[in-house]
Amino acid sequence: MDDKKKRAGERAAAFVQGGMVVGLGTGSTAYWAILKLGERVREGLSIRGIPTSERSKELAERLGIPLTTFAEVEKIDLTIDGADEIDPRFNLIKGGGGALFREKMAAVNSDKVVIVADDSKRVAELGKFRVPIEVVPFGWEATARRIREIGGQTSLRMAEEKPFRTDNGNWILDGDFGAIREPAELHRQLKLTTGVVETGLFPEAADIVVWATDTDVEVLARSRTE
Structure with a gap:
């Protein structure tokens, strides 16, 4: 399972470009994305992060990822975060780790939201996860x-x-x-x-979903016209 999460997180980190303000999500899959971003920062990538929890903040600081706040920036260019359930319309349930308010604040103030997950989080209909x-x-x-x-x-x-x-x-x-x-x-x-x-509940909150299966990583995008 950790291998799936690692592959999904690292694939999502590839969406980050130099100069971006990046929302740093919370959870076991977003963790791998933050690790990869820390590696890219050490290699010269210039970004600023807004963490969605104290755990993610501590991890980013340990990795040397520069941080900022909404007092200094008007919006986030791209947020990478996990989810507990994802339905075919890209509706989400989040907050299993308890960071839902800060995750929601980041999501609604982001130009793009990339959700990372293993394929066990794919559901036909939300609701099995409380x-x-x-x-x-x-x-x-x-x-x-x-x-x-x-x-x-x-x-x-x-x-x-x-x-x-x-x-x-x-x-x-x-x-x-x-x-x-x-x-x-x-x-x-x-x-x-x-x-x-x-x-x-994050209704139609994801722009891109990065799924990791046993053998592959699948990237799905939602049209803003839906």
Whole structure:
């Protein structure tokens, strides 16, 4: 499995060109893309990165990748990130690692989003993987009840017997909505729920998907006119 992730990550890193501002994703496949970018930087590639998590920031700093922030740049040229599920319309579920808000911030402010994954993340319909929902800790129980009214059964994500805390100081509810036929509409309903900061639903967020199979790496592009 790591070999697939490595091949996908390294192939995605090839999309990065000199002078770009690059969104540095989070997760086990994006990790390999960042490693490859670190290698290219040591070889002379000039880029600046915006990491989507403290883990990715620490990795980039260790590799010598120069970093920047939205205070210094208006947009990201290209973001490379992973996903937990990807459907045929390039809808995504992300946030299994807990970085969904920063990942969403990078994605919506990017000219192009490249998603890296092994072929196990390809699904006909989203929903088998539970939807991460970042929520404000205060009143999270009320937020969970409102999400239940929308049709989702949620559980509070835990880590070492304490609520998992995101890099933004929030908590995560993992929601089961069954098969998700309209990801954009479910995302909209959740975002209108008081207490919800962001959702792990990324409707039609990918421009390019880099799949790694047992024998090959497949690159698929989505037309912006779809």
